[in-house]
Amino acid sequence: MKALNLYGPRDLRYEETAKPVLEDSKEVIIKVKVVGICGSDIHRYAKLGPYIAGMTWGHEFSGEIVAVGSEVDSLRPGDRVTACPALYCGHCESCRKGEFARCEKLTVIGARHPGAFAEYVKVPAENCVKLPDSVPYDAASMIEPTSVAIHGLYKTGIEAGDDVAVIGCGTIGLLTIQWAKIFGARHVYALDIDDAKLELAKQLGADFGVNTKDIEPHEKIFEMTGNRGVDIAVESAGSTITSAQVFSLPRKGGKVVFMGIPYGDVMVKRFYFERIVRNELSVYGSWNAISAPFPGKEWQTTVHFLQEGKIKVEPMITHRLSLAEGPATFEKIINRQGNFGKVLFYPEK
Structure with a gap:
């Protein structure tokens, strides 16, 4: 599959990458429909670089389930979803209290685990949030930042x-x-x-x-x-x-x-x-967008108000691009070459 992989500051490559494979009975694989640029992505691209060189990047996305692990009974291929990108350890003091945003080893996909600037991404099934048919993939890709705000x-x-x-x-x-x-x-x-x-x-x-x-x-x-x-x-x-x-x-x-x-x-x-x-x-x-029961009421609340039309994300979107345009787009953003609001990529485009 094709993906955007970050090798260092200002070194983002659109390249062939191994497609994710189910290795855990509680995981799912999602075909990414839409994935957006987060503000933190811009800083990491411009200054910080990746946690792991060559990591597939990105964490704000929506898509369609294409494969589920043997123990997953709440999801099936064809389900429309977004997914909380956060991964918690489940063992530290904060996790035992249900304070997942304070997990000692909290991370997100795209940091130490392959992310969603790709055709496919793998996440734990519990991270998935089903989408009503009335919430389009574009809006659903922004459920994560919307959940961050309400958190x-x-x-x-x-x-x-x-x-x-x-x-x-x-x-x-x-x-x-x-x-x-x-x-x-x-x-x-x-x-x-x-x-x-x-x-x-x-x-x-x-x-x-x-x-x-x-x-x-x-x-x-x-x-x-x-x-x-x-x-x-x-x-x-x-x-x-x-x-x-x-x-x-x-x-x-x-x-x-x-x-x-x-x-x-x-x-x-x-x-x-x-x-x-x-x-x-x-x-x-305020850190991340998760609470107990995981991933938290932030997510279902966001879906509800998007469905009701009371949260509006369409006016914030300025660019809809192919994933192949990723490296050039990040350069334009940091060089202020254009009016960039929310930028969405379409891996199928």
Whole structure:
């Protein structure tokens, strides 16, 4: 089969690769219909390189079951599915408590196990989530990032009537905005330095868009909230700058949740850090999209709201490409040669 394999930073190859084979009675093989680029893929391509040289990459996907292990009775060939890409050990203290996102050996396909930038991928059967016929493969390939967004908001205990600020209007930020409105947020403030992203954020439910280029975000947010601040501030940009600024946005007793991953040291100046202490903020880290019972309610909840049309992913998709275009596409993204939102690959194309 053909696959995208990562050998090093900026060394991604479209090449012939061994097709997965069932080796465990509880595994399934999926024919990949659609697979998307995650923001973390871009950083790994540009800077970090693979965990294992030559690894087949990718973890946001949907497809059709083509083979099942002998002990799998919940799935059959022909089933339409997406799959949670996370793999947990099942033995560490966190796993024994059902806290799978905190597993000591947590990994995802595409890291140390072959991923979904390929014609076929193998996963444990328990990772699969069946799709209703009304949810197309394109949308289903984005169930994983949508689950990541709701996983983070679950941690905050968001309530109807809360005011929410979301810094960073990439995929996770735009999905978080939609979830916040579904949860009943009174006002959602979208913050970014790109006006086009802010317009899309408003299209998808944000009440206000704030361009934070060359301003202190908290000054504008406090002006707009009557000097109160927001109940919940979400960092989804993964920027070293916004990862410090986010502490200045909540009200006294407010909450901050980190969904972005800054690939650099976060230097928090005194003013921002004092907001944590003086305002008695609650600060949450959010990792992955899994909970108990595995893979977690995040997944079925996402499927439901996609089916109901209350989570909208179509406006976020900017490119639909063949898998063979992968290496050139990643180069264009990191060199900013084009307007890239969500990029989807089609292995059959």
